[in-house]
Amino acid sequence: xxxxxxxxxxxxxxxxxxxxxxxxxxxxxxxxxxxxxxxxxxxxxxxxxxxxxxxxxxxxxxxxxxxxxxxxxxxxxxxxxxxxxxxxxxxxxxxxxxxxxxxxxxxxxxxxxxxxxxxxxxxxxxxxxxxxxxxxxxxxxxxxxxxxxxxxxxxxxxxxxxxxxxxxxxxxxxxxxxxxxxxxxxxxxxxxxxxxxxxxxxxxxxxxxxxxxxxxxxxxxxxxxxxxxxxxxxxxxxxxxxxxxxxxxxxxxxxxxxxxxxxxxxxxxxxxxxxxxxxxxxxxxxxxxxxxxxxxxxxxxxxxxxxxxxxxxxxxxxxxxxxxxxxxxx
Numbered sequence: 249x250x251x252x253x254x255x256x257x258x259x260x261x262x263x264x265x266x267x268x269x270x271x272x273x274x275x276x277x278x279x280x281x282x283x284x285x286x287x288x289x290x291x292x293x294x295x296x297x298x299x300x301x302x303x304x305x306x307x308x309x310x311x312x313x314x315x316x317x318x319x320x321x322x323x324x325x326x327x328x329x330x331x332x333x334x335x336x337x338x339x340x341x342x343x344x345x346x347x348x349x350x351x352x353x354x355x356x357x358x359x360x361x362x363x364x365x366x367x368x369x370x371x372x373x374x375x376x377x378x379x380x381x382x383x384x385x386x387x388x389x390x391x392x393x394x395x396x397x398x399x400x401x402x403x404x405x406x407x408x409x410x411x412x413x414x415x416x417x418x419x420x421x422x423x424x425x426x427x428x429x430x431x432x433x434x435x436x437x438x439x440x441x442x443x444x445x446x447x448x449x450x451x452x453x454x455x456x457x458x459x460x461x462x463x464x465x466x467x468x469x470x471x472x473x474x475x476x477x478x479x480x481x482x483x484x485x486x487x488x489x490x491x492x493x494x495x496x497x498x499x500x501x502x503x504x505x506x507x508x509x510x511x512x513x514x515x516x517x518x519x520x521x522x523x524x525x526x527x528x529x530x531x532x533x534x535x536x537x538x539x540x541x542x543x544x545x546x547x548x549x550x551x552x553x554x555x556x557x558x559x560x561x562x563x564x565x566x567x568x569x570x571x572x573x574x575x576x577x578x
Contacts, residue, residue: 252444257368265294279346286403353385362388374485428493429457432554500529515545
């Protein structure tokens with residue numbers, strides 16, 4: 249299960265009026281902490297716990313505080329200090345050594361669900377937004393942001409009109425296209441899904457890309473033609489692609505289509521000499537890719553198994569989207 253905010257909100261949305269809900273969110277941290285400001289978790293009176301606010305060490309105490317908020321409807325804040333011997337965090341054995349400032353607030357029709365329903369709709373549509381919420385939970389606002397200009401950044405805590413307000417940039421899930429539906433692709437799609445990615449899969453070979461082998465895939469492209477692939481790319485906000493069909497013509501045709509798209513991340517499995525063969529076959533060059541293109545795909549982590557390769561590629565993809573160094577190459 250993914251802990252991406254879009255996944256949490258998609259579970260909460262159909263249940264938002266069926267139970268009492270409390271939102272827990274970190275609005276400030278000091279020192280080393282497992283989760284940072286902007287992390288959120290949803291609790292219900294039916295026992296739902298969506299998300300995570302620590303490595304699992306604080307949740308038992310946070311649940312108790314959330315239940316009090318459900319009972320009396322009064323927002324609360326809590327501070328967990330791992331270095332204070334009198335603090336519950338110290339007694340729970342939290343080992344990060346930092347301080348977590350947490351807010352627990354009701355989420356209901358009275359406060360317009362803190363605009364979390366609008367956040368969910370925006371992210372599901374593949375758009376970005378800025379979510380601002382007062383620490384006391386009296387007001388939440390969702391404002392659309394141009395996704396092409398939205399880069400991951402830290403949440404900020406400011407005092408606006410006398411109210412402490414946390415602002416969080418919410419980005420939609422990365423949509424990854426996997427070219428190739430063989431056994432090794434099952435690890436790629438599974439790991440991408442765990443990161444909260446949306447996943448599309450295309451393989452024109454009838455014996456490949458069987459739905460029973462890819463239960464976590466969001467879109468299995470049934471049209472085997474290159475035009476079908478091109479149409480899917482046009483209809484969906486796909487930002488990343490991995491070519492792993494292990495078939496020269498399939499990879500070449502797909503790479504030619506992808507070279508016309510401004511994807512943030514494109515990667516192709518195989519050694520350097522194969523890269524040149526495929527690019528020659530496709531009639532394209534490195535300069536046809538305006539953003540990150542990796543071939544061989546992934547970081548060199550010393551792995552050989554399909555699951556190792558999937559890990560190295562998804563890690564590289566994640567690094568690119570979060571503007572982290574990608575010089576650990578094969």
